[in-house]
Amino acid sequence: MKAVINYKNIYYPPGGILMWIIIYLELITFGLALLAMVYYSLEEPEVFHNSRLLLNPTYGLINTILLLTSGFFMAATLNEFKEGNNTKKVKKYLLLTILFGILFLVLKSIEYNDKLEAGLTIGYNTFFSFYWMLTLFHVIHVIVGLVIIATVYFGVKKERDTTKIEDVEASAAFWHMCDLIWLLLFPVIYLIF
Amino acid sequence: MNVSTIVTGVILFVLTIMSALFFLGMQSMYTVHIILALAVLKFxxxxxxxxxxxxxxxxxxxxxxxxxxxxxxxxxxxx
Known part of the structure; x- marks a missing residue:
């Protein structure tokens, strides 16, 4: 059975109005923090440039690819769910979404470990204060997103599946929000200073 | 799988690789603008x-x- 929701209604954006309010608030929060980071870089341009050189942009690039791949499989999950296709594909895509999300966290942990071993902690300088606060806050969102997707997966896996299209849409919207935030963080933190 | 989802996925992947190439290969005054423009497209x-x-x-x-x-x-x- 195909699900039909009138998304053109202002109160029903895909994912639900409450989720979109959260998404905008999150984007504004991260956006303002990134703008503050750029502002402070004007006061200490050399510190920011030299600190940026201490980051490994390859980690950032691979993490971008991992998150986008994960988001791709989440979008595929939603397509299959909306088409009312068998749950086999839905479950497979959800597992791939979770797998790439976990890979993102693994690589981030390796990066954090490198930084801690090099003594580049949150108090090292202004750049690293922003680096730790912004990326850790994003990682928390990724962990919450993974918990939400895992909940959807176990819901779909049940013999008497009661998962609604709205549930999958809302979790997909939250997961893609993590992509959006990372797409802002990656160029500003890893590349532009 | 939806065709538009696959096309979007491929475009996002290409844009990500492009931003990496611009970052590595071209250090001009416009590099920041190009990197940000690519990020906006991906967003x-x-x-x-x-x-x-x-x-x-x-x-x-x-x-x-x-x-x-x-x-x-x-x-x-x-x-």
Whole structure:
């Protein structure tokens, strides 16, 4: 059975109005923090440039690819769910979404470990204060997103599946929000200073 | 799987590789602008295709485009 929701209604954006309010608030929060980071870089341009050189942009690039791949499989999950296709594909895509999300966290942990071993902690300088606060806050969102997707997966896996299209849409919207935030963080933190 | 999802996925992947290549190969005064422009395109791809914002009411589209525009302009103007 195909699900039909009138998304053109202002109160029903895909994912639900409450989720979109959260998404905008999150984007504004991260956006303002990134703008503050750029502002402070004007006061200490050399510190920011030299600190940026201490980051490994390859980690950032691979993490971008991992998150986008994960988001791709989440979008595929939603397509299959909306088409009312068998749950086999839905479950497979959800597992791939979770797998790439976990890979993102693994690589981030390796990066954090490198930084801690090099003594580049949150108090090292202004750049690293922003680096730790912004990326850790994003990682928390990724962990919450993974918990939400895992909940959807176990819901779909049940013999008497009661998962609604709205549930999958809302979790997909939250997961893609993590992509959006990372797409802002990656160029500003890893590349532009 | 939906064709538009596959196309969007491929475009996002290509844009990510492009931003890496621009970063590594070209260190001109416009590198920052190009990197940010590519990030804006990727942001739009995720929001409009993956999050299906293209199907939503114009209000939501304008809101996200306004955020993106203001953020990008402020970052570029400060650098």
């Amino acid at each position: 739009g791809g995720v929001a409009f295709q993956f999050m299906e914002l293209k199907k939503a009411h114009a209000f939501w589209k304008i809101l996200i485009l306004s955020f993106l525009f203001i953020f990008t302009v402020l970052v570029i103007s400060m650098l």
